[in-house]
Amino acid sequence: MKKIEFNQVLNNYREVLPQGVFLTTKADGEVNTMTMGWGTVGYIWNQNIIMAPVRKSRHTHQLIENSDYFTASVPLNGQLKKELQFCGTKSGRDYDKIDELNLELLEVEECEVPVIKGNDLHFIARIKYKQDMNIDKLAKDIVEKKYPKQDMHTFYYGEVVAVYQE
Ligand SMILES: Cc1cc2nc3c(=O)[nH]c(=O)nc-3n(C[C@H](O)[C@H](O)[C@H](O)COP(=O)(O)O)c2cc1C
Numbered sequence: 001m002k003k004i005e006f007n008q009v010l011n012n013y014r015e016v017l018p019q020g021v022f023l024t025t026k027a028d029g030e031v032n033t034m035t036m037g038w039g040t041v042g043y044i045w046n047q048n049i050i051m052a053p054v055r056k057s058r059h060t061h062q063l064i065e066n067s068d069y070f071t072a073s074v075p076l077n078g079q080l081k082k083e084l085q086f087c088g089t090k091s092g093r094d095y096d097k098i099d100e101l102n103l104e105l106l107e108v109e110e111c112e113v114p115v116i117k118g119n120d121l122h123f124i125a126r127i128k129y130k131q132d133m134n135i136d137k138l139a140k141d142i143v144e145k146k147y148p149k150q151d152m153h154t155f156y157y158g159e160v161v162a163v164y165q166e
Pocket of ligand 1: 059
């Protein structure tokens, strides 16, 4: 993998995000990945930031709460559709998704959390801030459409400490 600058590829990340990227976490030796379709890309605290919204019901929530990093692996060319579908509907509580799908993990030097081979871009993010959503502050139309069961997200803001191109 080759390291590249975040600014070169942030638009590519934003464009493919709604179709899904792999949000990978690791805690206590367990690696899990889930499909993520929402998020923001920005610049705060003089740092390049990506934000990952994770509902409290996800297994990922448990792992990311016990880690300082997450990674996002991004297929730019429509590959890994079946894998994104599986990782977006099955929980790490019930399946070892990495094993089930024969996903190959690649180690990175910045952190213990690996990335998923076969993607074009990999973002390594160090968590700098996290915020539980406050339903009282949210527009009613969004509460009704997106949170009927009040399964709120926690927003994880990660500084992009490296970007790799495969
Ligand atoms: C296209 C797509 C995008 C998704 N985006 C998110 C997201 O941004 N945040 C989230 O919490 N769940 C999202 N999900 C749902 C999780 O991927 C799904 O609940 C997954 O099974 C959670 O896995 P886990 O329990 O192993 O963490 C998305 C699912 C799909 C199919």
